[in-house]
Amino acid sequence: MDAMATPSLSGNPAAAGAPSAAPIAVARAASAGEARQIDPLSDPRWEQLLAWHPDAGVFHTTAWLRALRACYGYEPIAYTSASPGEPLSDGLVFCRVRTWLTRERMVSVPFADHCQPLLACAPNDAGNSWQRLIAAACRDRRGYIEIRPLRAPGDDAGDREWSPSAEYALHIAPIAGAREPLLRSFHKDCVQRRIRRAEREQLDVEMGRSPALLDAFFALHALTRRRHGLPPQPRAWFRHLAEACGDALTVYVARKQGRAIAAIVTLQFRERLTYKYGASDAAWHALGAMPLLMWRAIEEGRRRGARTLELGRSATDNTGLLAFKQHWNAQPQQLTYFRFPSSGLATPHRARWRRLARKPALALASYLPQPLLIAAGELLYRHIA
Numbered sequence: 001m002d003a004m005a006t007p008s009l010s011g012n013p014a015a016a017g018a019p020s021a022a023p024i025a026v027a028r029a030a031s032a033g034e035a036r037q038i039d040p041l042s043d044p045r046w047e048q049l050l051a052w053h054p055d056a057g058v059f060h061t062t063a064w065l066r067a068l069r070a071c072y073g074y075e076p077i078a079y080t081s082a083s084p085g086e087p088l089s090d091g092l093v094f095c096r097v098r099t100w101l102t103r104e105r106m107v108s109v110p111f112a113d114h115c116q117p118l119l120a121c122a123p124n125d126a127g128n129s130w131q132r133l134i135a136a137a138c139r140d141r142r143g144y145i146e147i148r149p150l151r152a153p154g155d156d157a158g159d160r161e162w163s164p165s166a167e168y169a170l171h172i173a174p175i176a177g178a179r180e181p182l183l184r185s186f187h188k189d190c191v192q193r194r195i196r197r198a199e200r201e202q203l204d205v206e207m208g209r210s211p212a213l214l215d216a217f218f219a220l221h222a223l224t225r226r227r228h229g230l231p232p233q234p235r236a237w238f239r240h241l242a243e244a245c246g247d248a249l250t251v252y253v254a255r256k257q258g259r260a261i262a263a264i265v266t267l268q269f270r271e272r273l274t275y276k277y278g279a280s281d282a283a284w285h286a287l288g289a290m291p292l293l294m295w296r297a298i299e300e301g302r303r304r305g306a307r308t309l310e311l312g313r314s315a316t317d318n319t320g321l322l323a324f325k326q327h328w329n330a331q332p333q334q335l336t337y338f339r340f341p342s343s344g345l346a347t348p349h350r351a352r353w354r355r356l357a358r359k360p361a362l363a364l365a366s367y368l369p370q371p372l373l374i375a376a377g378e379l380l381y382r383h384i385a
Helices: 014-015 044-050 063-071 126-140 181-183 188-200 211-227 235-248 283-289 289-303 319-326 345-366 370-384
Strands: 005-007 026-028 036-037 073-082 091-099 105-108 144-147 163-174 202-208 249-254 259-269 271-282 309-316 329-342
Touching: 014 091, 026 309, 026 345, 036 271, 044 073, 044 105, 044 283, 063 073, 063 091, 063 235, 063 370, 091 126, 144 271, 181 188, 181 289, 188 283, 202 211, 211 249, 211 271, 211 370, 235 249, 235 283, 235 329, 235 370, 249 289, 259 283, 259 309, 271 283, 271 289, 283 370, 319 329
Parallel strands: 105 144, 271 309
Antiparallel strands: 005 026, 036 073, 073 091, 091 105, 144 329, 163 309, 163 329, 202 249, 249 259, 259 271
16 A cells, blocks of 8 residues: 555543644555455444444434435445445445535535544454555545544644534433432433423423424424524435434424424434434423433433433533533533644634624524525535535
8 A cells, every 4th residue: 555644533531622723634555455445334243343343333324325315315435444345344425415515525424413433343353444544535535524533533743634613511421320329310400390290281292203204393393493593404314314224213293182282203223312303382380391301312212222312412602402401310421523734724714704703693593484484494405415
């Protein structure tokens, strides 16, 4: 393999969680054999890798990738060090994103909170695995590459090109153990008392993934996104996701006298339960529907073997959402996305532009009729990735 500039990210979890003002390093490709591209949707070895790898999660799965392809037309690809016919010991998955509005890029992976590179688990092999996989991706790239790791892989070497493109907080809560101590570990006023209030109000909770439940969720999702000054994700996205994920996806809807007032969508992969989407009618917040739905989802996830609850990524300046997640005894960690070549726009500048754009976005959303806001989401989301 010819020597080439290959991005390398620090393997120190503490370093991955530290503020990142300078570009992340780039190293030379490992001297070992070149990684190969595979199709994770047709190669059965991909799901076999996910079945045992400790870093595999719901966003690596063929279900998530199939939904992305069906709804947005993205092309899933993966890289591995394994030779054809050999079992996979590592893998790095991307989607190629090509749209008429934005430049082509490779994202690992679109609309995921995180997607950790699946590196070789043998001692001292992870660094070489990372170097081979990312060298192959850089060889094939058009436009830029973005990865969304839980922690940064590899060893620092070199001096250029990788840089942080976005920073979030990710909250993860333990949910194993006895039921009553778990419930008492949640915030007394904001969780426990609100669950009791919802039970006194005799809210009806329905769970499943039927078209009727998806419709109820989407109506509340569109309402919530409007409240936040954003277009909703396309209705088709949730339909494709439910079809692809099967029993791994569950929709929970709370109703008051037959009216849907709150809904959430969860995904489960092995022992990890992920709260992915939530929506509600603000006029009914006082009834405690959202805490009740979260608790029902936790109970169902535990019944199916879940031991941790991922509450998803949050903007670091969204104090309300951060507080809501901490009420569930969830511990935050910094989540940093990286881009190659460097985006040239540091994360603090992105946050500043986001804050400046929020007020006009809220004003625009408040004036647009709901059908137009929904149409805007159907048009725009495929370009965002």
